[in-house]
Amino acid sequence: MTPFDYHAPKTLRSAMRLVQEFGDDAKVLAGGHSLIPSMKLRLAAPSVVIDLGGVAGLKRVTAGNETITIGALATHYAVESHRLLPSKCSLLPETAAEIGDAQVRNRGTVGGSIAHADPAADWPATMLALDAQFDIAGPDGERAVAASDFFVDLFITDLQPGEVLTGIRIATPPENSGGAYVKMRQSASGFALAGVAAQVTLDDAGNCASVAVGVTGVAPAAYRAHAVEDALVGQGIDAVADAAAHAADGVEEFQEDHHASGDYRAHLARVFTQRALSQAIDRAA
Amino acid sequence: MKLSGTHTIGATVERTFELLIDPEVLARCMPGCDKLEHRDDGVYDMAVSAGIGPVRGKYTGRVTLSDIQPPERYTMVVDIKGTTGFVKGQGVVELAPEGEHTQITFEGDVQIGGPIAAVGQRMHASAARLMTRQLFGAIDKEARASEG
Amino acid sequence: MPVSKSVGARIKRREDPRLIQGLAHYVDDIKLPNLLHVAILRSPYAHARINGINTDAAQNLSGVKSVVTGDDVKDVIGGIPCAATDPEGFPGIKVPHHPVLATGKVRFVGEPVAAVAATDAYIAQDALDLIEVDYEPLDAINSAEAAFADGAPIIHEDWDDNMAFTWSIAGGDVDAAFAEADHVVSQRIDHQRLVPNPMETRGVVAQYLPGKDQLNLWSSTQIPHLLRTQISVMLSMAENHVRVIAPEVGGGFGCKLNVYAEEALLGHMAKYLGQPVKWIEGRRENFLHTIHGRDQTGDVELAVKDDGTILGLRYTVSADVGAYYQLLTPAIPTLTGLMLCGSYTFKNVQMNLKAAFTNKMATDAYRGAGRPEATYLIERMIDVVAHDLDLDPLEVRRKNFIGKDAFPYETGTAVAYDSGDYTAALDKALKIADYDALREQQAELREEGRYLGIGFSTYVEICGMGPSAAMPAGGWESSTVRVDPTGKVTVLTGVSPHGQGQETTFAQLIADGLGVDIDDIRIIHGDTDTVQYGIGTFGSRATAVGGTAMVHAMGKVKDKVINIAAHLLESNPQDIVIEDDKYCVRGAPESGLTLGEIAMVAHVGVELPEGTEPGLAESHFFEPPNFTYPFGTHIAVVEVDADTGEVEIQRYIAVDDCGNIINPLIVEGQVHGGIAQGVGQALYEEAIYDESGQMITGSFMDYALPKAHNFPRFELANTVTPSPVNPMGVKGVGEAGTIGSTPAIANAVIDALKPFGVRHIDLPLRPEKLWKLMQET
Incomplete structure (x- = not known):
């Protein structure tokens, strides 16, 4: 096989040094569920692989009263099985449980999936619905970027050369909140033909004080369905069906292949938005 | 695979046409372009490092422009290959004035073969569209920079 | 058949402990000294002329032992065989030469073009990238309809169209049935192309022993004996100098009921390189170059009475069989013809099939076939x-x-x-x-x-395939049942199980039949040097045909055992019964003899009845009547x-x-x-x-x-x-x-x-x- 240099830094600092030193020649390895298959299929041949697996401190998941943090190297399973998340923010473990199979969830990482930005991955939808902040380390220090500014295009994120995603921060949802992630699986790969994450907070009257909807699988990048959110704020469950009809508004280009046309994906976005919102409101009440 | 789309370029039709057939501009604007040299009448030798996500390959081959009718249209044939497969495409690019700007319409057919054809099929159309988006986006930038 | 001790019981598969513990030996588990690894360069084009192949850079890569192309082997390896090409059955059949490595032209994506043998699998794979093939792409055909269209590109230029063969069957009086019908119900029916996808892909290891002029070939196959016959022909070797072994085989679903390019190619390479070679098919290769199933589209018409009584059926169908034939390609749609009447009484039936060459992998037997x-x-x-x-x-x-x-x-x-x-x-x-x-x-x-x-x-x-008269290469099966001196039973069977569980079911039959513990029975299959001959496992035949051969062989052994027992117990054979796994005189179980005791006598050879051959092994070849x-x-x-x-x-x-x-x-x-x-x-x-x-x-x-x-x-x-x-x-x-x-x-x-x-x-x-x-x- 094409030889490559393998580096396994122990600290984030040394990792960053390597990332900057090798630039475009290097690929960062987290759980290895995107890069390794590509290399095995000889569709990718980076000359340097920087394995973050040994970097201390990037695997932790915490769920506080104010903030939930997920280290970039936390596995999907670490989120799925976290003791406190079901009560603090059930949308996170629910999303994790929808990814791949048990083996994939035990190796694959949340940060790896987000940085990879597959247009049909599950996490982007949920991160958008939770208004997650992504912590990024780079040559000029650290910065944070909102999920809604992060997913730019097909496999393209706001990450710049020399930058590494280090963690995810999410404001712990207040009382009377609920979330849901539902998707239709592509029958072969299990990736989302359409996946919708919804997170709502209800006011005292049982109407939506806040609504956030993230959609994956439908467009080249996951997106926030703002039109849905605008239509539902201040409204109750009766308004969900009408609001969900806007789930694909503003999408200029749809993903399409022999599994599903663009029209069908747009339709699925609406159906699953309605389902996600109904469940989310139900759970919030 | 059919591929079509429209893009707006912030320059006149004449200026846009010049940019579109200028090998230096194209080399700068084409995503991953390592080399683009005019060989003879309408034929360009090309080397690109193209890919999406972690899938990345080096391709070499040629681009041929024919039926050139400045500033309205031309036909483009792309034929490149690398170890991960080959890409063959042909299409018609048409330019029409849109006020001070230019609307580009393209329509073509792309064949992808070899290892990249058998995997990642779901990405082919979006990847092709992404690359055209990047190409015309860069040309638009180039046009606006040179105009202003 | 009455449920006795073993037969009819829910006995767990004896194969499973080794399979689920990772203790089974598949082709890839075969390790030999000086083993070279082979990788195959495959066509990325569906249809193209090959104007030249330059292997210099690949040959020069460190670790590469050899690079072979179609020109190197075309005179030393025969074509890939097809056993169903009789023009009487298939009027007008065209039988194109099917080379193990393409020469002149490639006809489907995945067709083998060159092979590299190197000291490890990675180097072999790297070397493929260094082989330069000058392809001149041609228009491709991806359906039977396109193959038959006017002006379609010609896939095999020895002929002037892409019609591969025709086949038809008719019974009764179809025209009369349709004339009599109250309704004609029509529908176009499509059977999409499928990929068999066994869990274990194909794989081959070949070893040549020059001192014995012997080729040992391990292959993940359903038909070791048929494969040996065909390989000996392809490589011009004496069949008794070729040994084929099907080790543990991880599923087949029909796709390993075949003879593939790689099997002959590796046999050849082992011989001329003087080193053993291994090739393990990748999953992508499996998708492209292991046979596919189905791919027929046809129009069905039923002649029906008002009350739903079916009078007759017409089926006019096109099959897309791919670019070449594999072992049974033309035979598969004929099985469709035989079963068109289903569970129903109508006898007026007609099927007309046209098969097309296309730029795709060959179709062949896939589960159900x-x-x-x-x-x-x-x-x-x-x-x-x-x-x-x-x-x-x-x-x-x-x-x-x-x-x-x-x-x-x-x-x-x-x-x-x-x-x-x-x-x-x-x-x-x-x-x-x-x-x-x-x-x-x-x-x-x-x-x-x-x-x-x-x-x-x-x-x-x-x-239960099937009577030999209806099969392209024999439909019988064989078995030998042998009782060792210690009373352990060894069964050799010509079937080649790869997931069907005959190591269990056959042992159940023997346990009851000979009165022996199931753990004392070993079922051996899949090695042509050990097993006399056999046809293999496919067409739901292993138990119905192979099991029957074994039961007959076992019957012969049992007769002999009873004769010896009668002699030892000073009784008549007809009075000997098995009780509690002992052969005894009816009504006198206390003086019974175990199979082991009788087997020892048979092998020592001293106390045998007069005229009885020593030893305790019998064979049977069973030809099913239907x-x-x-x-x-x-x-x-x-x-x-x-x-x-x-x-x-x-x-x-x-x-x-x-x-x-x-x-x-x-x-x-x-x-x-x-x-x-x-x-x-x-x-x-x-x-x-x-x-x-x-x-x-x-x-x-x-x-x-x-x-x-x-x-x-x-x-x-x-x-x-x-x-x-x-x-x-x-x-x-x-x-x-x-x-x-x-x-x-x-x-x-x-x-x-x-x-x-x-x-x-x-x-x-x-x-x-x-x-x-x-x-x-």
């Missing part, structure tokens, strides 16, 4: 008849069933169904399903805008999501009749896997080549296999109608589930969409397809 096509089309058409005539699909079936007293029953296609009771299986399945309640539930749910569907398949299939015809009723209950078109299988009821059952656990396992595979065809699987001949479903990211979560718990039962074809009364069950389930699911989904006026939908029933149909109304 020709019969799923027949069953799907007749079972689907029964429902179309019911739809058009506004009849109950069950009543149409009952009206046309062959009655249980009519067996043996000669069909319009001149095959003789051995035994059956189709109504019994149907009634049993209806009872399990609680059919009337299901229909009520369906009506209630429709009121709520929910779409439940109930689908039937009352299939009959052809198994096929066997298993049948059953499958009922699928599905719900189609009105919002998305997704299909959920809510219940699956299968009542199968495979004759007598040796081990219910293994029968259930075969049915489970079979159902899953048939459901795969109904709902998920499709091998798609694009217009340029690229396979765009070449990985598990895009080719959808059914998964465990797609299924409910199956509700299985049996009826037992013994086959008269063999002394055990068994029929075979390897393919029944696959054959029965595809139409049951299709009929259920289409039944669910009845309120939308849906009459027929082509497979696979993808959600988008169903959703769109629901939108159109």
Whole structure:
């Protein structure tokens, strides 16, 4: 096989040094569920692989009263099985449980999936619905970027050369909140033909004080369905069906292949938005 | 695979046409372009490092422009290959004035073969569209920079 | 057959402990000194001229031992064989030379072009990137329709069109049937192309021993003996200097019932390199260059009376067989022809087949092999008849069933169904399903805008292949049963199990037959130097034919054992019985002898009755007088999501009749896997080549296999109608589930969409397809 240099830094600092030193020649390895298959299929041949697996401190998941943090190297399973998340923010473990199979969830990482930005991955939808902040380390220090500014295009994120995603921060949802992630699986790969994450907070009257909807699988990048959110704020469950009809508004280009046309994906976005919102409101009440 | 789309370029039709057939501009604007040299009448030798996500390959081959009718249209044939497969495409690019700007319409057919054809099929159309988006986006930038 | 100690018992598979502990030895587990690794360069083009190949850079790569191209081997390796090319059976058949490495032209994506042998697999793979092939692409053909179109590119230039062969069968008086009919019910039926996908891909290890001029070839195959014969021909070696070993084989589903380029190529390379070589097929290679299944599209017409009585059937069909023939390619659609009448009485039948060369991988035997096509089309058409005539699909079936007293029953296609009771299986399945309640539930749910569907398949299939006269390369089977001096029993069988469990079921038969503990029995198969000869495992034949050969051999051993026992016990053979695993004089169990004690006497050779040969080993070659015809009723209950078109299988009821059952656990396992595979065809699987001949479903990211979560718990039962074809009364069950389930699911989904006026939908029933149909109304 094409030889490559393998580096396994122990600290984030040394990792960053390597990332900057090798630039475009290097690929960062987290759980290895995107890069390794590509290399095995000889569709990718980076000359340097920087394995973050040994970097201390990037695997932790915490769920506080104010903030939930997920280290970039936390596995999907670490989120799925976290003791406190079901009560603090059930949308996170629910999303994790929808990814791949048990083996994939035990190796694959949340940060790896987000940085990879597959247009049909599950996490982007949920991160958008939770208004997650992504912590990024780079040559000029650290910065944070909102999920809604992060997913730019097909496999393209706001990450710049020399930058590494280090963690995810999410404001712990207040009382009377609920979330849901539902998707239709592509029958072969299990990736989302359409996946919708919804997170709502209800006011005292049982109407939506806040609504956030993230959609994956439908467009080249996951997106926030703002039109849905605008239509539902201040409204109750009766308004969900009408609001969900806007789930694909503003999408200029749809993903399409022999599994599903663009029209069908747009339709699925609406159906699953309605389902996600109904469940989310139900759970919030 | 059919591929079509429209893009707006912030320059006149004449200026846009010049940019579109200028090998230096194209080399700068084409995503991953390592080399683009005019060989003879309408034929360009090309080397690109193209890919999406972690899938990345080096391709070499040629681009041929024919039926050139400045500033309205031309036909483009792309034929490149690398170890991960080959890409063959042909299409018609048409330019029409849109006020001070230019609307580009393209329509073509792309064949992808070899290892990249058998995997990642779901990405082919979006990847092709992404690359055209990047190409015309860069040309638009180039046009606006040179105009202003 | 009465349930005795072992036979009929739910005994766990003796194979499984080694399989699930990782202790089994597959081809890739074979390690030999100085082993070289082979990688194959494959065509990225569906159709192209090869104007030149430059291997210099690859040859010069450190670690590369050899690079071979088509020109290097074309004079030393014969063509890949096809056993079904008789022009009497296939009028006008064109038989193109099928080289192991392409010369001059490539004709499908994945066709082998060159091979590299290197000191490790990575270097071999790297070297492929250094081989420069000058291809001149040509227009490609990706369907039979395109192959037959005017001006289509010619795939084999020895001829001036792409017609591969024709085949037809006719019985009764079809024209009269259609003249007499009240209705002609027509439908175009498509059988999509499928990829068999065994868990273990193919693989070959070859070793040449120059001192003995012997070639040892390990291959993941279903047919070690047939492979040896063919390899010896391809490599011009004496057959008795070739040894083929099928080690543990991780599934085949028919795709390893074949002779492939790599098997001969590696045999050749081992010989000329003087070093052993190994090639393990990657999954992508498997998608491209291991045979595919199905790929027929045809028009069916049924001549029907007002009351649903079927008078006759016409089937005009095109098969897309790919670019070349593999071992049995032309024979597969003929099995469709034989089974067109299904479980029904009509005898006026006609099938006209045209097969096309296309720029795709060859089709060949895939689980069911020709019969799923027949069953799907007749079972689907029964429902179309019911739809058009506004009849109950069950009543149409009952009206046309062959009655249980009519067996043996000669069909319009001149095959003789051995035994059956189709109504019994149907009634049993209806009872399990609680059919009337299901229909009520369906009506209630429709009121709520929910779409439940109930689908039937009352299939009959052809198994136990088969009489030699009906087979391209022999249909008999052989076995040797040997009792060692210590009383352990060794069975050599010509079948080559690769998941079917004969190491268990055959041992059960021996345990009861010879009165010996099942743990003292070893079943040996898959090694041509050990096993006398055999045909192999396919066509649900291993137990019906191979098991029968073994039972006959065992009978000969048993006769001898009883003779010796009678001699030792000073009694008459007819008075010797087995009680508690001891051979004793009836009524005197205390003086009984164990098989081991008798075997020792047979081997020591001193106390034998006069005229008895020493030793205790007997062989038998069994020629079956007929096929066997298993049948059953499958009922699928599905719900189609009105919002998305997704299909959920809510219940699956299968009542199968495979004759007598040796081990219910293994029968259930075969049915489970079979159902899953048939459901795969109904709902998920499709091998798609694009217009340029690229396979765009070449990985598990895009080719959808059914998964465990797609299924409910199956509700299985049996009826037992013994086959008269063999002394055990068994029929075979390897393919029944696959054959029965595809139409049951299709009929259920289409039944669910009845309120939308849906009459027929082509497979696979993808959600988008169903959703769109629901939108159109």
